[in-house]
Amino acid sequence: MKIAVVASGWHFPLHFFKSIAAQQLPTGWSHDLFCVAHREPKYSAEEKGAIVSNLGWSYREVLDKILYEKVATVEDMEALGWKYMLEPNTVGGWGNTNQWLEKYDYKQYDMLLATHDDNLILTDRLYLDLLVPEGDWLITTNSAGSDPLSRREKLKRLFMPWKKPVAMRGSFEFIKPQVLDMLGGRFDLGPTTLNREGQVHATRDQMLLRDWNDMVRPLKRLLAEKGMKHKVKRLSPYLRMSEYCLEGQRGFVSMSQRGQRERENKGLALVQEKFENRMGPDWRGLVGKEED
Secondary structure, X not given: OEEEEEEEEOOOEHHHHHHHHOOOOOOXXXXXXXXXXXXXXXXXXXXXXXXXXXXXXXXXXXXXXXXXXXXXXXXHHHHOOEEEEEOOOOOOXXXXXXXXXXXXXXXXXXXXXXXXXXXXXXXXXXXXXHHOOOOOOOEEEOOEOOOOOOHHHHHHHHHOHHHOXXXXXXXXXXXXXXXXXHHOXXXXXXXXXXXXXXXXXXXXXXXOOHHHHHHHHHHHHHHHHOOOHHHEEEOOXXXXXXXXXXXXXXXXXXXXXXXXXXXXXXXXXXXXXXXXXXXXXXXXXXXXXOOO
């Protein structure tokens, strides 16, 4: 049994690459690690150095300091067992995964983990907890989606559960090969049109890359049409946050939108005790009060 981990390389925190490489493997399993990069790590090192040095001591900012203690080099990744692939900066996320699919046969693997690299991994038990026993699912996603939760939407989900959207963000998903069989061997990126080929600098503009958020829509629609919404398992009901992985927003946990903070903070509350145990008794004094 073998799992392929395909990480979208853009931010390159060494913590992420070390954490994935250090995952415990169930008996009989092995993993191949791939970083499909859309720029060289040196550009991220320049950007992150300036930003991290100005971070404060709020809970989220401390998480970012942990994540970016060091930006990985290509040599760092390769020493950990990652295969580094530099590809054109077309569509991020599953666009990176499609570039991997052009070169590798997914049928040689029993599981695919498609992930962004700005995820703070909290445990080395990902494979042990999720692959054994395997479970009756096709996709395991880290967290709930970011669909608007207006009062009307909340009532619709409560009284018309069949209207609930598929919980999937495209940031951290375990995907069985049967899904790729249904898709014809590559992800349909749907209405996404933004192309950033030649761009090597990140943007903090939340709206500029919004077009890439639409890449998950075709797969969500396919699963809904096939009556397979129940085949998507989520690790947390909260946006971006689970006990396994805290997803960054454009590279940083502290950069999320204020309108989404309430939902994220509920997830952070679930993992705060884990970090307190890791950091020791001075953790509460070290970390400032979380902003509203």
